[in-house]
Structures are given as C-alpha cells and as structure tokens.
Amino acid sequence: MNLRFLETFVWVARLKSFRLTAEKLFTTQASVSSRIAALESELDVRLFIRDSKGVSLTPAGLTVLDHAERMLEVQRALRQSLDDDARLQQGYLRLGAMDTVIHTWLSPLVARLMERYPAVEIELTADTARNLCDLLQKGYLDVVFQTDFIRHETVRNLSLARYPMRWIAARGSLYDRDYASLEDLAKERIITFSKQSRPHQDVLNLLHAHGIAAPRVNCVNSASAITRLVQDGFGIGALPPALVARALASGELVLLGLDSGLPPLEAVASWRTGVGLELVERVVEIARAVVAEQAGEAGAGYLLPADEPA
Known part of the structure; x- marks a missing residue:
C-alpha cells in the first residue's frame, strides 16, 4: 500500500478539501484526486462523499482513517529512529503572528530558528488573530501566534505569554x-x-x-x-x-497612573496535530524558550511567561 496515498487521504480528511490538500502537499488537485481514487480502488471502498457542503468521510473512510494514521505514525517513528534531527533540517515552515508578537519576540524566534534549521524556508504572515486562526484551519499556515485557543479536534494550543495592559x-x-x-x-x-x-x-x-x-x-x-x-x-x-x-x-x-483594570493580553501558539508535523512541535518548544528569555529581559510589567503568576 502506497504510504504517500495514505498521507494524502489523511490530509483530505483533516482539511475536508481536495484543493487545500493539494496546496498543503505542494501538488495538484488532479494528483490528489488520482491518489484517492487509487486508494479507493485498492481497498474496494468509497472513502469520501463530495457534495455541495464539501468533503466528508464515509463510514468506511472513518475506519480507514484510524488505521492510516497509525500506519503513518509507525512510519514516522521508524524514520525518527533512523535519523532524528537531520530529517528536520530541510523543509518549508509557514508562521503567522499578530502585531504584538511581531513587535516583541518574533525576531529573536526567527533568528533562533534560522540558526537551528538553516535549510528550512520560513514564510511569515502578519494578520489579526481572527484571520490567523482561519488561515491555520484552512491549512494555509503551519503554526500561528495569536490571542485565542482554537477549539478544533485537529488543533493543539499552548499559552506562551501574557502582556500586561x-x-x-x-x-x-x-x-x-x-x-x-x-x-x-x-x-x-x-x-x-x-x-x-x-x-x-x-x-x-x-x-x-x-x-x-x-x-x-x-x-x-x-x-x-x-x-x-x-x-x-x-x-x-x-x-x-x-x-x-x-x-x-x-x-x-x-x-497613566490609573490601573487599567484590563486582563493581560495572551499570546497563544496554535498548530495542527498529526503525523509529519515534528518540525512544528519543535518550533513551539523553541518559541516557549524564547518567550521565557525575553520576559526575563523585559520585566514583569512588560511580558510574562504563561506559567508565571501575574
């Protein structure tokens, strides 16, 4: 069974879109459709229902998804055991950040990433928190730094910092x-x-x-x-x-001397879960370390790590 076809199937199931999956995997929509058709033929089942509402899994597709994710996880573990960090030295990383992050600790983060992963191409998007969340869920960004937890089964969130107001x-x-x-x-x-x-x-x-x-x-x-x-x-x-x-x-x-009475502004990292996203997980860990360093330099009145009491 072709693992690339399984990976394509998993991303279509996550993104609920053949077009977004094609963009995510840097291929064409026709290629995505061909891979899904080949997988359906091999398994002799229909995996997706495509209608005016979009793309959804069939009951058989739900069963295949569970097994496909486990097979890809085994593949990931095998590759990691053979070549852990070197495999992450190349690739393409799409970061999104709100203005407050861009004007405070994004530059030190990018500098750290460029030092750690010099062959990784980094693309930055600046936008409002609402737009960044939307871009992440549509698959256009890999990790975003914004203000709110995204409540979605395929998205993980980590509170990184708080800015007093x-x-x-x-x-x-x-x-x-x-x-x-x-x-x-x-x-x-x-x-x-x-x-x-x-x-x-x-x-x-x-x-x-x-x-x-x-x-x-x-x-x-x-x-x-x-x-x-x-x-x-x-x-x-x-x-x-x-x-x-x-x-x-x-x-x-x-x-001004008057207490603002406003709650701190939170900075949250949000990213998609799943196989093949190890680089993103590393980025979030590096971001947490950078925030801790920047908070120590700036002082409590300016920046606090999320786990530090106000």
Missing part, C-alpha cells in the same frame, strides 16, 4: 494627566486594536461593567499605526507596554 498617552499631551476614575478617563478618546479583537472586547467589557455608555473607542488594525496615533496625541492607548517599550524608555509616551 495599561493606559498610555503622549507625554505633555492633553491626555497626560491624573484621572480620578475610569469614568473620568473614558470621557477621552481611547485607541485600541481592531474590532472584535481580544483587546477591543476587553476594553468594551470593562467600560460596560462600569456602566459607561457610548465610549469613544477607536479601533486600528496596525500596531505601528496605534503607536503613531498615541504619540501624536490623538488619544489614550489601551496597549501592552511591551509594544511601545522604546517610546516609554525615551519618554515620548507615559504610563
């Missing part, structure tokens, strides 16, 4: 003053991340809990744009200090 303003601006309460601060313009993002929801929930109606909350997709707007005195930023550490150190921006 503070109210931040430009030094000397009309917003650089003492605030008696959250209600007092909420009279001003607030700038935070994109609509429906975790920080945006947390800001709205906090204001709602204090009975503040119709707050002036401005949502911006780019971390660089948020920083620039706050520096230019457009409003008060609801931000992790780690994102603007240099501007705070230079005195361009200041932390």
Whole structure:
C-alpha cells in the first residue's frame, strides 16, 4: 500500500478539501484526486462523499482513517529512529503572528530558528488573530501566534505569554494627566486594536461593567499605526507596554497612573496535530524558550511567561 496515498487521504480528511490538500502537499488537485481514487480502488471502498457542503468521510473512510494514521505514525517513528534531527533540517515552515508578537519576540524566534534549521524556508504572515486562526484551519499556515485557543479536534494550543495592559498617552499631551476614575478617563478618546479583537472586547467589557455608555473607542488594525496615533496625541492607548517599550524608555509616551483594570493580553501558539508535523512541535518548544528569555529581559510589567503568576 502506497504510504504517500495514505498521507494524502489523511490530509483530505483533516482539511475536508481536495484543493487545500493539494496546496498543503505542494501538488495538484488532479494528483490528489488520482491518489484517492487509487486508494479507493485498492481497498474496494468509497472513502469520501463530495457534495455541495464539501468533503466528508464515509463510514468506511472513518475506519480507514484510524488505521492510516497509525500506519503513518509507525512510519514516522521508524524514520525518527533512523535519523532524528537531520530529517528536520530541510523543509518549508509557514508562521503567522499578530502585531504584538511581531513587535516583541518574533525576531529573536526567527533568528533562533534560522540558526537551528538553516535549510528550512520560513514564510511569515502578519494578520489579526481572527484571520490567523482561519488561515491555520484552512491549512494555509503551519503554526500561528495569536490571542485565542482554537477549539478544533485537529488543533493543539499552548499559552506562551501574557502582556500586561495599561493606559498610555503622549507625554505633555492633553491626555497626560491624573484621572480620578475610569469614568473620568473614558470621557477621552481611547485607541485600541481592531474590532472584535481580544483587546477591543476587553476594553468594551470593562467600560460596560462600569456602566459607561457610548465610549469613544477607536479601533486600528496596525500596531505601528496605534503607536503613531498615541504619540501624536490623538488619544489614550489601551496597549501592552511591551509594544511601545522604546517610546516609554525615551519618554515620548507615559504610563497613566490609573490601573487599567484590563486582563493581560495572551499570546497563544496554535498548530495542527498529526503525523509529519515534528518540525512544528519543535518550533513551539523553541518559541516557549524564547518567550521565557525575553520576559526575563523585559520585566514583569512588560511580558510574562504563561506559567508565571501575574
């Protein structure tokens, strides 16, 4: 039995799409269809149902999936026993990250990966947490660093870090003053991340809990744009200090004295499970080590490893 055909079958079952499987395996959709047809002919069963809703497994397909995954796991174990780390030295890795990660510890992570796996081609995608989750589930990315756990049977999640959130303003601006309460601060313009993002929801929930109606909350997709707007005195930023550490150190921006009341912003690694994803597992472990190092350098007010109490 051709193990490449079995691998193709497993990815179609995971992604529920012949097209996405072809992109994942760097082949054509016709080739994927041919492999599935050959496997069905060899086993004398129909493996998939294709209709207007997409692709789904037949009862026979569910049975074959269980055995196929075990056979591929045996193959993986055999290869690993013969050549553990060398096999991971080549390949293609697609990373996705939200802005906060890109502006804090993504560069040290990529540098570590390039040093450890110099022959691995790394492709980076910057996007919102919501879009990154969607791209991962569609098979366009291998691992993403964003804010939320993805609840899906084929996806694993690991909380890596937490960013404390503070109210931040430009030094000397009309917003650089003492605030008696959250209600007092909420009279001003607030700038935070994109609509429906975790920080945006947390800001709205906090204001709602204090009975503040119709707050002036401005949502911006780019971390660089948020920083620039706050520096230019457009409003008060609801931000992790780690994102603007240099501007705070230079005195361009200041932390307002009022406790933000906002929960920390989480950074979560999410990746697909299954055979053939050993490199991704290693990447997540390296990311956890890099975050711990960066947190030690930055300090608790800027970055905390996920397993460290606030």
